[in-house]
Amino acid sequence: xxxxxxGNEAVAIGAIKAGIRFFAGYPITPSTExxxxxxxxxxxxxxxxxxxxxxxxSINAVIGASAAGMKAMTATSGPGFSLMQEGIGYACMAxxxxxxxxxxxxxxxxxxxxxxxxxxxxxxxxxxHGDHPIVVFxxxxxxxxxxxxxxxxxxxxFLRVPVILLTDEIIAHMREVVELPEEIEIYQPKRKxxxxxxxxxxxxxxxxxxxxxxxxxxxxxxxxxLTHREDGFPTNNxxxxxxxxxxxxxxxxxxxxxxxxLEYQDIGAEICLISYGxxxxxxxxxxxxxxxxxxxxxxxxxxxxxxxxxxxxxxSLLKSAKKVIVVEMNQGQLxxxxxxxxxxxxxxxxxxxxxxxxxxxxxxxxxx
Amino acid sequence: MKKFLKEEPKVxxxxxxxxxxxxxxxxxxxxxxxNFCPKKVLDWDKDFKxxxxxxxxxxxxxxxxxxxxxxxxxxxxEK
Amino acid sequence: MKEEIxxxxxxxxxxxxxxxxxxxxxxxxxxxxxxxxxLNLDKNNICLVSGIGCSSRIPGYIDCDTFxxxxxxxxxxxxxxxxxxxxxxxIVIGGDGDILAIGLSHFIHAARRNIDLTVIIINNFNYGMxxxxxxxxxxxxxxxxxxxxxNPEEEFDIYEISKSAGAVFFARSTTYHTAHLKNIFKKALTxxxxxxxxxxxxxxxxxxxxxxxxxxxxxxxxxxxxAINISHIKDLSEIPADKIAIGILLDREREEYCExxxxxxxxxxx
Numbered sequence: 001x002x003x004x005x006x007g008n009e010a011v012a013i014g015a016i017k018a019g020i021r022f023f024a025g026y027p028i029t030p031s032t033e034x035x036x037x038x039x040x041x042x043x044x045x046x047x048x049x050x051x052x053x054x055x056x057x058s059i060n061a062v063i064g065a066s067a068a069g070m071k072a073m074t075a076t077s078g079p080g081f082s083l084m085q086e087g088i089g090y091a092c093m094a095x096x097x098x099x100x101x102x103x104x105x106x107x108x109x110x111x112x113x114x115x116x117x118x119x120x121x122x123x124x125x126x127x128x129h130g131d132h133p134i135v136v137f138x139x140x141x142x143x144x145x146x147x148x149x150x151x152x153x154x155x156x157x158f159l160r161v162p163v164i165l166l167t168d169e170i171i172a173h174m175r176e177v178v179e180l181p182e183e184i185e186i187y188q189p190k191r192k193x194x195x196x197x198x199x200x201x202x203x204x205x206x207x208x209x210x211x212x213x214x215x216x217x218x219x220x221x222x223x224x225x226l227t228h229r230e231d232g233f234p235t236n237n238x239x240x241x242x243x244x245x246x247x248x249x250x251x252x253x254x255x256x257x258x259x260x261x262l263e264y265q266d267i268g269a270e271i272c273l274i275s276y277g278x279x280x281x282x283x284x285x286x287x288x289x290x291x292x293x294x295x296x297x298x299x300x301x302x303x304x305x306x307x308x309x310x311x312x313x314x315x316s317l318l319k320s321a322k323k324v325i326v327v328e329m330n331q332g333q334l335x336x337x338x339x340x341x342x343x344x345x346x347x348x349x350x351x352x353x354x355x356x357x358x359x360x361x362x363x364x365x366x367x368x
Numbered sequence: 369m370k371k372f373l374k375e376e377p378k379v380x381x382x383x384x385x386x387x388x389x390x391x392x393x394x395x396x397x398x399x400x401x402x403n404f405c406p407k408k409v410l411d412w413d414k415d416f417k418x419x420x421x422x423x424x425x426x427x428x429x430x431x432x433x434x435x436x437x438x439x440x441x442x443x444x445x446e447k
Numbered sequence: 448m449k450e451e452i453x454x455x456x457x458x459x460x461x462x463x464x465x466x467x468x469x470x471x472x473x474x475x476x477x478x479x480x481x482x483x484x485x486l487n488l489d490k491n492n493i494c495l496v497s498g499i500g501c502s503s504r505i506p507g508y509i510d511c512d513t514f515x516x517x518x519x520x521x522x523x524x525x526x527x528x529x530x531x532x533x534x535x536x537x538i539v540i541g542g543d544g545d546i547l548a549i550g551l552s553h554f555i556h557a558a559r560r561n562i563d564l565t566v567i568i569i570n571n572f573n574y575g576m577x578x579x580x581x582x583x584x585x586x587x588x589x590x591x592x593x594x595x596x597x598n599p600e601e602e603f604d605i606y607e608i609s610k611s612a613g614a615v616f617f618a619r620s621t622t623y624h625t626a627h628l629k630n631i632f633k634k635a636l637t638x639x640x641x642x643x644x645x646x647x648x649x650x651x652x653x654x655x656x657x658x659x660x661x662x663x664x665x666x667x668x669x670x671x672x673x674a675i676n677i678s679h680i681k682d683l684s685e686i687p688a689d690k691i692a693i694g695i696l697l698d699r700e701r702e703e704y705c706e707x708x709x710x711x712x713x714x715x716x717x
Contacts, residue, residue: 022527022530022531024523024526024527043711043712043715043716044715044716045716046712046716047712048530048531048708050526050530052523052526052556053552053553053556054552056520056523057520057523057526057552057553057556058523060516060517060520060523060524060527061523061524061526061527061530062527063516063524063527064496064514064516064523064524064525064526064527064528064529064531065527065528065530065531066527066531067514067524067527067528068494068527068528068531068532068535069531069532070530070531070532072527072531086517087517087520090516090517197369215494215512215514215528215532215535216491216492216494216512216528216532216534216535218491219512220490220491220510220511220512220513221512221513222506222507222513222515223513223514223515224507224515225515225516225517226515231369233461233507234507369457369459369510370459371453371456371457371458371459372458372459373448373458374460377448391448393463394462394463395463396463396467396468396469397468398468398469398662398663398664399469399662399663399664400469400474400663400664400667403664404664404667431625434474434477434478434481434625434626434629435474435477435622435623435625435667436473436474436477437466437468437469437470437471437472437473437474437476437477438463438464438473439448439452439456439462439477440463442448442449442452444449
C-alpha cells in the first residue's frame, strides 16, 4: 500500500514494526512528531507512551523499561541529546539495548530549532564520557528512515547496546510516497539463556547474539553502572575491569563487517563525492548534473552507518580515486575521519555549510 | 547463587536454652546492641566483637537482632 | 543466620557489607528484609531501584531484581520498570542527596503522576559516599566539608514537598525505632500509589563526627529523645522545631497512574 509519509512518521512506524512498545520522551523540534505518533498509536497495541519531565528522565525511563524486557526508544534533537549522554553511557556500560533518535538541528545550544544541520556526528560517537564504542545509523530518505529504524532496533538487541539513529530536520519533515513492507524480520537471539542458578548477565556467552534475562523473570539480576564483573557486581580488580571494557569494545569490533553499510556508484572514477543524510541528496543531484554536462562519471559514496566508522570499506572503495569531496552540513566533522582512513595521496576537499540552509549542487560542482 | 557463611556463628547458651548467635566476621564492633540491650547481656570481647557476657539474663526481646546494621547477631528461643 | 533472612540476602563473599560500623543504613536493610518476610513477598516479584550513594548500595546485597542506576535517576528508571512490568513491586531506595537534590524533579513529577512506587529516603543529613558534604536536608548552621563555617542554607521539609507534589502516603521513622519502622514499611509497601518513607539515620563517620554528635549509640539516643509520635498530636505545627515527628503524616487516596494507563489502553486497543 503506497502512502505519503514524513521521515519522522516512517521512523515511528518502523520502530513499532520492529517491536518497540515503550516510548518515553520530551517534545523538542524537530522530533516531536515521533512522540506524538507514538502517543496515538502505542496505546492501541498495548504499548506505553509517557511524556517525561525532561530528556534525562526520558532516557532513564527508556533504560528502565528495556531492562524490564519491553523494547524501548526515545526521540530528541541536539539540546535533548546532550542531556541524554549520561544515560547513553549507562546503557553502554550496563549493556541495555534501546533506540535513541536524534533529529539534528542547528547548534550549538538552542541553535536553530527549525533548520537542519549534521553537526552531532562526532557527539554521537563521543558524547558520553569514558571508553565506549557506539553504533550510529543515518538514513537519507523517508523509506530508508523506516528500514534503518528497524535495523537499529534489531542491532540494539543483537549486540545489547544503545543504538543512535541520526536524522536531520529535512529528512524528518519531508514527505515522500513510499510502499512499506507488510512483514519485516525481527531479530531473535541465537543462544538460549541458562537457568537462574547458572546464568551470568555479563559472561562470554551473553556478549551478543544471546538471550538475556530481564527484570521480573525470576532471575533476580543485578544491573549497575559501576564497572562490574560477570555477575554484575562492582569490582576494583584491574583484570576484571579490563575484561569488562574489552568486552564492550569487542561487541562492536567483532561485528564491524556486519554493521558497515554504504551505498556507492561509479567507484572507479577519479573524483568521488562522499556524503550522508540530507547532504547526500545534494551530492547525488550534483553527480547527475556533472555527468550530463561533462559526459564522464563522478564517483559517489553514501554512508548509512556512521559509527563504527567504515574506514576499511572506504579505503578499499577509493583505491583508484585521486580526489575526494566530502559534503556535510557542519564545520567538517567526518572529513577528518575520512582523511585518516584513506590513502594520503588522495586530495581531500570539504564542502561544508552550517547556516541552516541545505547545500546546493552548485556549491559542490564549484570545487570539482 | 551460592549462599554461604565463611565461618560458623559463635553460639552463647543461656540456662533456659536460649541461643545468642554471633557471626563474628560480620560484627564491626559498633556497640549498638551492647548499649541498647535492656538486660546488659552483651559486651565487647578481646577482638572488639560482641559476645554474650551474661547470657542467662537474655529475655529474647530481639532488640539486638533488629538493630544490628550487619546481620551479626541472632536470638533463638526454644520452641 | 535465620532462614527467612538468608532467603532475602545475597549471602556471598561480599559480606560484611561496605557500610561503616554503626551506619543506620545497615539497620534499615535489616528491617526492610524482615518487612518483606512478614508481608510474604515473593522475592521474584520485587525490584529494588537505587541511584548513587551509601543508601543506594543496599539493593546489591538483597536477593531480588536490583537496579543500581545513575545519581538521582532511580525514580525515572523505576517508572520505566513499573510501566513495563506493572505486576512487580518496585521500591526506590536512596539518600537525601540522591533523591532530593539531583533527583528532586523526578521525585516531584512521580508524586504528581502518583505512580505506584515506594520511595525510601534515607536521611542522614549529608552526602556520605563522597565524604560528607552538605545536602538539601543538612540543618542550618551544621558543619560539613562543603560548609566548613556552618551551613548558611535552610533544609527542606520532605513532608511538605511530598504532600504538595501529590504523594498519597508519607511517613517518617528513625533507625532507633526499629519496630515502628517495620510497621511503617509494611503500610508503605501495601499502599497503592506514590508512597514516601523518610528514615532518619545516623552517619557517625561523617555528619555525626563533623558536628560532634558522638558515635552511633549517642546519635541513636538522640533520635530516641527527640522523637515525637504524631499519632497523639492533632496539629503538626505545634511540634517544636528541634523534635523529630515520626509516624504517618499523610495517607490519602488518588487514582494511580498505571491503573489510569491501563484504562486508556483497554479503551483504545483495536
